Amino acid sequence: MREINVSEITTAVAKLCIDSCCFLPQGVRDKIQEAIKTEESPLGREILSTLVANYELAERKVVPLCQDTGLLVVFIEIGQDVHFVGGDLETAINAGVAKGYTEGYLRKSSVGDPIFTRKNSGDNTPAIIHTKIVPGDKVNLIVIPKGCGSENMGALKMLKPADGVEGIKKFVVDTVRSAGPNPCPPVTVGIGVGGNMELCAILAKKALARNIGEHNADPRYAALEEELLELVNKTGVGPSGLGGRTTALAVNIEFANTHIGGMPCAVNLNCHQARRAEMMI
């Protein structure tokens, strides 16, 4: 049994909020640099170069890459030999969100209730927390600040077994094409297949939580990721949706067992910034 004071979690989450919103992951920088070399549209290349200038400036000044610093999605894996002390975990995570978003001059975008008052919570809490209990005595935190420009363009479809892989391909490409410029392409496409309605949506988000460039461990799904990347890059949407070759930087698929009668599929889009930060405690 390992004791962890929840104040450590608060401190970690606060740091991860600021890091993820101000410093673009190296893998994403590499993908954008590669795209500048292959993009055929001159305007597209200019836009990609502006994104490079933007991440360099944001890092130098420690300011948000984008004004939309999102709702914070937290994937927390907790070793089953960990015992949290000093308070409750969820409160500690949200205290970290409030601290990070306030001290980091990040935008607070959380409103509740969604229909009537839509009052801003003032500190970007609560986070959206996905918890998984795993073997061991470590805690792993991945945070994704998720903006709404890309989130609004996601889609979920209860596909049927007879739709097959062609049904998946059509749904994914249609979703990216009709999203057009709105999710700030070049996007990362997170796909969840299988499970049921809520699980495929969570899997799509989990697919976005990967380090960019990592593929599904199953070679058939890894090959499908590559094929889908080629297909979405044929849409012509391009950087900022103003036309070009680079519509997506990556396509990531996560899958789970599903019912004999179903093949649910969720597509969650991320903008070109694919912001994330991770810490093991």
Add this chain to the structure above:
Amino acid sequence: MSEQTAIKYINAPQDEATVKSLKAGDVVRISGYIYTARDAAHKRLTEALARGEKLPLDLKDNVIYYVGPSPTKPGEVVGSAGPTTSGRMDKYTPTMIEQGMRGMIGKGLRSQEVIDACVKHKAVYMVAIGGAAAVIAGSIKGEEMIAYEDLGPEAIRRYEVKDFPAIVAIDCEGNDFYKVGIAKYSKE
């Protein structure tokens, strides 16, 4: 920036002649004064109009920038301030254009109703690079709170801008550069 287009330097507020000179695909730099407004501010403005009230700003010939900036760090003029998705404002936009609004800056697709209003009343829709928020903030030289301060990032502010970078997406003849650009590179 694009193959054939030189950068056009324009001022805000804009007159009708300036709007008529802009074509879809033009790369522009805007200097002068623009106003910020996004979802909640648009809702309040159009509700005020419906009640017959005077607006907290005169829309005539003005340019509205769809943005909800991040908080300003000490020593900076503004926080990060890139465009938000314009389509969410479509419901309110024809009413705003009827009030004399001459230009919009945002990102993403617009409805046919917005395009029609641009043609009818000679207005222009320009787009800034989504996610280039730190770079764009560099072209904002001053900020003044105008209305709805309680809305926080959604309050209406006036920005003084110098060479604010944008691209004309929909001109006052109804041409849509998104359609042209995507069709050019589609291999489907």
